[in-house]
Every structure is written in structure tokens, then in C-alpha cells.
Amino acid sequence: MPRIGVFVCHCGSNIAATVDCAGVAEATRGFPGVVHAADFKYLCAETGQNLIRDAIAEHRLNRVVVASCSPRMHEPTFRKAVAQAGLNPYLMEMANIREHCSWVHADRQVATAKATEIIRMVVAKVARNEPLTAKQVGLTKRLLVIGGGIAGIQAALDVANAGYQVTLVERTPTIGGKMAMLDKTFPTLDCSACILTPRMVELSQHPNIELRTYAEVLSVKGFVGNFEVEILQKARKVNHLTCTGCGTCWQKCPEKNVPSEFDVGMGRRTASYIPFPQAVPNKPVSDTANCRSVRHLAAKERGEKLMECRVCEKLCPTKSIDWEQKDEIIVDRFGAIIVANGYDTFDHSVYGEYGYGKYPDVITGLQLERLMNASGPTKGEVVRPSDGKHPHSVVFLACVGSRDDKVGRPYCSKICCMYTAKHALMLKEHDPNIQTYVFYLDIRAAGRGYEEFVRRVQEEYGSTYIRGRVSWIYPQDGKLIIKGEDTLLGRPVEVEADLVVLATGITAASGAVDLMQTIGISYDTYGFINEMHPKLRPVETNTDGVYLAGCASGPKDIPDSVSQASAAAVKVCGLFSQDYLTTDPMTSVVDQMKCVGCFLCEEVCPFRAVERETLRGGKVVARINESVCKGCGLCVAACRGEALNLKGFTDQQLLAQVTALLRA
Amino acid sequence: MSTYAYYPGCSLHGTAKEYDRSARLVCQALGLELREVEDWNCCGASSAHMVSHWLALSLPARNLQPVEKMGLETMTVPCAACYARLKDVSCELKDPEVRAKIGRVLGDQVTGRVTVEPLIGTLTTQEILDKAASLIVKPLTGLKVATYYGCLLTRPPKVAQFDDPENPQSMDRLLRTLGSEVVEWYFKTECCGASLPVARTDIVLDLSRKLLAAAKKAGAEAIVTACPMCHSNLDSRQGEIRGRYGDDFKMPIFFFTELLGLALGYPARELLIANHLTDALSLLQGRGLA
Ligand SMILES: Cc1cc2nc3c(=O)[nH]c(=O)nc-3n(C[C@H](O)[C@H](O)[C@H](O)COP(=O)(O)OP(=O)(O)OC[C@H]3O[C@@H](n4cnc5c(N)ncnc54)[C@H](O)[C@@H]3O)c2cc1C
Ligand code: SF4
Ligand code: SF4
Numbered sequence: 034m035p036r037i038g039v040f041v042c043h044c045g046s047n048i049a050a051t052v053d054c055a056g057v058a059e060a061t062r063g064f065p066g067v068v069h070a071a072d073f074k075y076l077c078a079e080t081g082q083n084l085i086r087d088a089i090a091e092h093r094l095n096r097v098v099v100a101s102c103s104p105r106m107h108e109p110t111f112r113k114a115v116a117q118a119g120l121n122p123y124l125m126e127m128a129n130i131r132e133h134c135s136w137v138h139a140d141r142q143v144a145t146a147k148a149t150e151i152i153r154m155v156v157a158k159v160a161r162n163e164p165l166t167a168k169q170v171g172l173t174k175r176l177l178v179i180g181g182g183i184a185g186i187q188a189a190l191d192v193a194n195a196g197y198q199v200t201l202v203e204r205t206p207t208i209g210g211k212m213a214m215l216d217k218t219f220p221t222l223d224c225s226a227c228i229l230t231p232r233m234v235e236l237s238q239h240p241n242i243e244l245r246t247y248a249e250v251l252s253v254k255g256f257v258g259n260f261e262v263e264i265l266q267k268a269r270k271v272n273h274l275t276c277t278g279c280g281t282c283w284q285k286c287p288e289k290n291v292p293s294e295f296d297v298g299m300g301r302r303t304a305s306y307i308p309f310p311q312a313v314p315n316k317p318v319s320d321t322a323n324c325r326s327v328r329h330l331a332a333k334e335r336g337e338k339l340m341e342c343r344v345c346e347k348l349c350p351t352k353s354i355d356w357e358q359k360d361e362i363i364v365d366r367f368g369a370i371i372v373a374n375g376y377d378t379f380d381h382s383v384y385g386e387y388g389y390g391k392y393p394d395v396i397t398g399l400q401l402e403r404l405m406n407a408s409g410p411t412k413g414e415v416v417r418p419s420d421g422k423h424p425h426s427v428v429f430l431a432c433v434g435s436r437d438d439k440v441g442r443p444y445c446s447k448i449c450c451m452y453t454a455k456h457a458l459m460l461k462e463h464d465p466n467i468q469t470y471v472f473y474l475d476i477r478a479a480g481r482g483y484e485e486f487v488r489r490v491q492e493e494y495g496s497t498y499i500r501g502r503v504s505w506i507y508p509q510d511g512k513l514i515i516k517g518e519d520t521l522l523g524r525p526v527e528v529e530a531d532l533v534v535l536a537t538g539i540t541a542a543s544g545a546v547d548l549m550q551t552i553g554i555s556y557d558t559y560g561f562i563n564e565m566h567p568k569l570r571p572v573e574t575n576t577d578g579v580y581l582a583g584c585a586s587g588p589k590d591i592p593d594s595v596s597q598a599s600a601a602a603v604k605v606c607g608l609f610s611q612d613y614l615t616t617d618p619m620t621s622v623v624d625q626m627k628c629v630g631c632f633l634c635e636e637v638c639p640f641r642a643v644e645r646e647t648l649r650g651g652k653v654v655a656r657i658n659e660s661v662c663k664g665c666g667l668c669v670a671a672c673r674g675e676a677l678n679l680k681g682f683t684d685q686q687l688l689a690q691v692t693a694l695l696r697a
Numbered sequence: 698m699s700t701y702a703y704y705p706g707c708s709l710h711g712t713a714k715e716y717d718r719s720a721r722l723v724c725q726a727l728g729l730e731l732r733e734v735e736d737w738n739c740c741g742a743s744s745a746h747m748v749s750h751w752l753a754l755s756l757p758a759r760n761l762q763p764v765e766k767m768g769l770e771t772m773t774v775p776c777a778a779c780y781a782r783l784k785d786v787s788c789e790l791k792d793p794e795v796r797a798k799i800g801r802v803l804g805d806q807v808t809g810r811v812t813v814e815p816l817i818g819t820l821t822t823q824e825i826l827d828k829a830a831s832l833i834v835k836p837l838t839g840l841k842v843a844t845y846y847g848c849l850l851t852r853p854p855k856v857a858q859f860d861d862p863e864n865p866q867s868m869d870r871l872l873r874t875l876g877s878e879v880v881e882w883y884f885k886t887e888c889c890g891a892s893l894p895v896a897r898t899d900i901v902l903d904l905s906r907k908l909l910a911a912a913k914k915a916g917a918e919a920i921v922t923a924c925p926m927c928h929s930n931l932d933s934r935q936g937e938i939r940g941r942y943g944d945d946f947k948m949p950i951f952f953f954t955e956l957l958g959l960a961l962g963y964p965a966r967e968l969l970i971a972n973h974l975t976d977a978l979s980l981l982q983g984r985g986l987a
Contacts, residue, residue, distance in 0.1 A: 385863025507883030509911075 157693035172258030182210020184583025191602030257578030300410025379434025424531035435538030634668035713925035834962030836876030
């Protein structure tokens, strides 16, 4: 016989303000099976939990209903509390009278009645609860990091230093991400490469880290502790085991006119190349779209003629060039994944008023970083792309592709105010006679030392800040005319410039949505990853065992990206410190007597938890792999023969709930 | 023959008679019948929307009603300012609440079914361009023009739905079809001072001067417009600009329909080009076009 105890929580005034809690407790005393009912100010507090534990002993309760907040909040708390009193934790059910009732109603009488009905249903359910036991499964203590920017690098190093094996997958030929492209970094102006490259080298030499550049993740199966991942290693046409990185091939490659991705089109590279001198690995990749020998092979297959080149093959001292090398698929197992795929910058070619991306002397912030960089295409000389001349007057535009509904980007990119101030300062350092103007909407400089930095740029470095959006840029006599409004003076302004730099906003990395879908994690309309909880679980995704770091979840500067990476690393280490994972016992089960083997369940299961089993008579039926099953219940709904049931949410329990409500 | 409701607006009955005349002539030649909207009233530009939102909607809305009664679906509008108001209200009328309210204001049922087009749009569909090409009598070969769309035709982009809000193309295509050379310049959609010539002549002089200077610099011999207000500012203020700034542009300003009419063989006299305040005939005579 069920002996049910009902505990009604006031949640301070959150519930008590609209629900008569004592009245509700009183009303539930008459419900079938209820032998005890009480109300209390804060059930989640230690005193509240004691109240429940004592009542279990005193009234010999074998079922408990806690009527309070959403189970998303405190289910683990109360399960633990009843377990301490010797009850199976799954014999406790929560009735949500806060989110589902007190918070959404104003009329006290109606809310009180509704709370009573909610509890009536849960009482009917809990009477049919069965004790459940959680299972334990082993885990693979290896981490997969996707993306080799500063966030991915930091996370990989932290976890590897804790003694766990890490594989880092980066899709370009080198790690380093955007930070490798930067010149100096705000607000302290340390040289980006100087602080980054030691980490890149440390990573490549770390005994616990396997680095896979020029590689991508193809598929992810499995679950926390046991992911099975397919990784595509793209053919580099260079054998990295024998290559010594001597540089002969990229120095001699005759195909010298490929726009460099790393220099954002400001410079050129060869077909066999390393993106920049300190690239890690410091070994080349032959870019198949541009390599003459690869193109020759492809042409031959199509029966066309094309001159073959093979210069690198002839000159390579270690004979490492391998035209036959093919893309390869590697299957590996990991216990956790950190997604650090970073960001891209907004494509400003949608702005007709700024010349549709066609004026050569209208460049982006990232392009300016490459021009200012001593190892960049101009060796650190800031010159105009159109004629190679030094600019004397430079205009910066903030919020390009940010805070602009017109282009579908309402959000603030957070870092561009700061990097624009940095650019204005650096240009003055390069040439004290240069004039800089910054058109801005608001200055967002909320970080330690950030506001002071912007002030310095305005006051000491004499940059003219004009508040307003630029409406129009057009070329005239070899210069650019910038028109806008000074919204502080309420007057139109016109500035003549040699160079215009657009602070293009932060967007999700290209291919981000595909990647999120491959992994199975949720993302927002812009392709940024959604955190499990924006405040309390900022580096976890909605899939157990998958974590995030850096700009993958939205605009961030380097300090924020690194902090997140270390936070994600701690989460992974916490996971790996366990030898077993406890799985939720609320999985579905097959009644094999009823199963007709139609396998509709197999088709609908998003987690591939349905397996096939041949019974002695030869009948093939479904079986659920309990460590894979997430308890989503899709199969239960799909099964036409009622052979499936979900533990903790059986058909019988749910029907009892509905019946209780309808009979009342 | 396709038939359009034609809303001339006050300018085309007054200061821009040549636009009206040339528009009617070229449409006839191209097989488009224009039927003037019966009992039309002021579109509300450019003052109604400064005083009352509902007045600014009701005035143009009242011009859409007769179109349906005339059994027509599409209205073509030569004036850019009228077009902006009429197009705006035709979009607003998609909202049933707005429809109901305006219906009450006008004391008549409003359906909002009429489509509003600018005349420059009506006359630059591929079909019309092909037809014009086949009817050219006097190609405008060698005539270097700057196309000037003005600020109202393409804005706001969501309402106007013009080909490209920042670098519009349709007038360029038309003039190239007629054989003229279209110069590249960046002032296609800049403001000429619009309705300010009386209240703030200084602003109109400043802005119009910039436009004229830019067109001249780009190598244009003439500016082509699709708006009576732009035409009036650029055409009639060149003397004052000379007086104030010393620049003597002598830049002929045409309506696009005038150049289309010339190419189709209409004499300049019939197109009323002599009405312009800045001499345009000398240029045309020099080219054997008038
Ligand atoms: C012009 C400019 C100036 C800046 N200046 C500063 C500054 O001075 N100070 C500062 O603190 N911050 C600055 N920032 C911000 C800084 O760049 C970022 O905070 C930082 O780079 C974020 O690192 P990340 O690792 O999250 O992303 P990223 O650097 O973008 O790295 C992501 C990596 O993941 C890889 N990747 C992407 N998709 C996949 C995939 N599907 N599979 C495998 N790999 C993938 C990418 O190739 C890349 O290597 C600046 C940004 C810009 C645009
Ligand atoms: S950080 Fe500054 S420049 Fe960037 S979007 Fe926000 S307000 Fe605009
Ligand atoms: S409940 Fe069914 S569908 Fe859902 S994960 Fe488990 S087996 Fe798959």
C-alpha cells in the first residue's frame, strides 16, 4: 500500500504570495494514499530537507511528493534527501506549482485551486512509481578538441597537463586561429605572436596531445564518456612523417599568386605553403585547388591536357611529396568533446553605401592587423592596397555588421570598440603625423583597463571620435569621402580619408551550424552555441559531455576565451576523474512478448539506442541499450503494439495522472 | 496594349509640364495606355507626414480608390515624391486595421489592392527596353549622361523595392539601350535639397552644387532625372549657384522621358524641352538631336 507524504513549499513568497500553501496541504490530506501533508517556507533548505526526512521515518512514508519549483531546479536535491532517509530516490516526485502556477497567475483563489489539482495528479502518479536503480558504465578518458584557436589550444593544454590524452582537430593547415593573425593585443599591447606561439609549440610537443590539422569532424555517435567520432584527414600531398619542414617546396613553388587566407587577401602565397612562418605544424600542405601538379592529375582523369609541374617533387630533399596521398577517415573514441570553432568576421559586401566591398582602400580590421604585422605581407608597413602609398588620414567605422537590424545583426560584437581604439593608437605609433577618426555608436569598453585605454587613444593619441553611423563612402580624386552625422552636435559631417577601416562584427564561424548538427548540440539563430545555462553552466552544452570555449558561443576577447577554455577543461577533468558514469535509469524497456519486430522504434530513436535481438524461436525483437537511451520517449510513442514503456513515465502512471484530473 | 492608371501629381500639371508631355508621348509610342486617375487630389508630399500620420496615409489612399473603380490594377507614378507616398500607403494598407481606419476617414471602403509603380520602373522592364530598342529612330550615341535617381525613389529599401537601393541600375540600362554613355559617379541617390528651395534656399544651393560638380567631374554633359523636384532644383538654381559660388555649370538637366522621346523620334519642341531654365537645346542641336 502506498503511504504518501505531500510537502508544499512556499518558496519564500514566490509561491506563497499567490497560493494558499497551508490550505493546499490541508486539501491534499484527502487524496488517495496520502497519510501526511505539511507546508514549509523553504523545503530546499537544510531544515526543509530534515522536515521531509523526519516525516518519512515518523509516518513510515514510502512515497513522497514535493510541491515546489520545476524539477529542473531541485529534483536532484530532493531525490538525495529521500535517499538519505532510506527511500529509493525514484519514489519521490515533484509537483511544479511555481513556474506552472504561482508565477503565471495573479488570482489567489484560482491559483490555489490549480496547485491542488497539480498535486492531485502527481499523487496519482507517485502511487504507481517503482523503485529504479541507476546503472554504471565505463568511460574513455580521452578528450576531443574541435578548433585550434587560442580557446582550443588552452583547453587542450590544460587537460593534457592534468594527465589525460587529447586530440585536437583543426581544419586549416595550422593552429593559432585569429589570434595568430593579430599584431598587438589590447589593452596591454603585448605582441600577439610572442604570447601565442610558445603555446602552439608546447601543444605540438606535448606527449599527451595528438594534433590533427587540415582535418574535420565528420560524424559523432555515442554519448558522454563514450563518443565515437569519424575524423576526415584531408590529403596534404606531403608526407608529414618524413618532411622536415626545410622550406624548399614553398620557396620554389612557381604558383605564387594564390590570395593568402591568413593575410585576408592582403598578401599572396604559393600552392605548396605554410600559412605563416611560425605555423604549427611547420610543414607544408599542397593546396589541391591551386597546385599545378594536382590540377594536372585531375585534368588527365578528365582526358584533358595541362602542363604538369612537379617542381617540389624534384627538389624535396626527403622525397616527401606524395601525389597519391588520399583523404583518410579515422575513427576514434573519446569521453568528452570541447567545441572551440571560433568565429568569422561579418562580410561587409552587403553594405552598398560602403561600396559593396569593392573599394580597394576600404579594408577590415583584420586586414589592417595583417598590414601592421611585422611578419605580414607588407612587413609591417601600413600602405593603401590601391597604390601602395602611406595613408595620412584614416577613418574607422565601428559596428559594421553589428547592432544593425538592417543586415540582421542586432547584437553587439563586444570587441570591435576595443580593437578599433587599438588600431587608432597603433597607427599613430607607426606614423605620428597620421590623422585618425573613429565613427562610433557607443563605446563599449567594459573590461579592466579598457575604458582607460580608449581615453588614452582619444586624449594622448589625438584620435577624433565622432558619434554617428556613416551613411556613405565614395571615392574622389584618389581619396575616400566619408559622410555621416555627428549625433552629438546634430550636424552632418564629411571627412576625407586615404584609408577606411571597417570594424566588421563577429559572426559564427563558417560551417558552424553543420558542425553543431553533426555533434547534436543546440545553437542560436546566428549559429553560436547555446550554453546549458547562460549564467550557471556557461561552458556546458545541452548534450552531456560536450563543452564549449571561446567565440563559438558568441563574441569574446582573448582573456574571456582563455578563461572559458580553462573552465571547460576543469569540467572535463571532473568528468575524467570518475571511473564510472552513473546513467539515468529512466530509460525505455521492451516487453519482448509484445514486440512484433517492426523496428519503427529503431527508425525514430535519435540516439541509436535500439538494438536487435534474436530470441530462441528465431523471432527478432527490439532491445534498448540502456546506457545509450536518453529516455526521450519517442520510441514509446511510435510503437504500435504498446511493447515499449518508459521507466518513470509508464503509460499506467500517465493515465493515472490524467484520470485523477478528469475525475476530480 | 497594357493600361495603367496615371497619377501625374501637381508638379506635372505645373512646373514639370515637359515631364508630363514626354511621359504621355513615349508611353503611347511604346504601347502603354495611360489613364489619368479621376478626381485625384494632393498626395500629401512633402508636408502631410510632418504633421499627421493619418493625414499622410489618407491623402494618398484616396487616390488609390478611383483606380479600382476605373477597373485598373496598377498605377504608375512619374513623380518620385508622389510615388514614395503612394507606395508607402499601398504597403500600409496590407494591414487590415489600417485599412479599416482609413476607410472610416475617407467614408468609403478601402481595399488596398492597387499596385503602385514608379514610371521609371514601368518603362524599364526588359520587355519595354526591347521594344524601345526596336523603335529607336535617333540613337543618343556619344551623349554622356549622369543618371540621377534622387533620394526618394529607392528609399526606404524595404518599401521602395527598387533594383538596388545604393547603386540603382534601371535608368542606366534604359539610357545605354538608347545609345548614350552613362558615366560612373557616386551621387545617384544623394539629396538635392528636395522640398527646401523656398524655406532654406542655402541648403538647396549647397547640395545641388555638389551634385552638379560631381556630375561634371565624372565627365557628364547632362544629368538625367526621374523626379520633378530634383529637376526643378538642379535646372532652375544654376544661376543662383553661379552668383553665390562662382561655378558656371551650364549643365542641362533632362527627364529620362525626354531623352527617350528624342530617341524615339519626337522633336524637342514637341517634348517642351525649351521649357527648361538651363539651356538644353544647344547640346541637343550640337548632336543633331534637336
Ligand atoms: C581585428 C580583430 C582584432 C582583435 N584584437 C584583439 C585584441 O587586441 N585583444 C583581444 O583580447 N582580442 C582581440 N580580438 C579577438 C580575438 O581574435 C578572439 O577573442 C580570439 O581569437 C578567439 O579565439 P577562438 O579560439 O575562440 O576563435 P578563433 O581564433 O576563431 O579559432 C577558432 C579555430 O577553429 C578552427 N575551426 C573553425 N571551424 C572548425 C571546424 N568545423 N573544424 C575544425 N576546426 C575549425 C578555425 O580554423 C580556427 O583555427 C580581435 C579580433 C579581431 C577581429
Ligand atoms: S563593440 Fe563597439 S563597435 Fe563593436 S558592435 Fe559593440 S558597440 Fe559596435
Ligand atoms: S527513449 Fe527510445 S527513442 Fe528515446 S533514446 Fe531511448 S531508445 Fe531512443
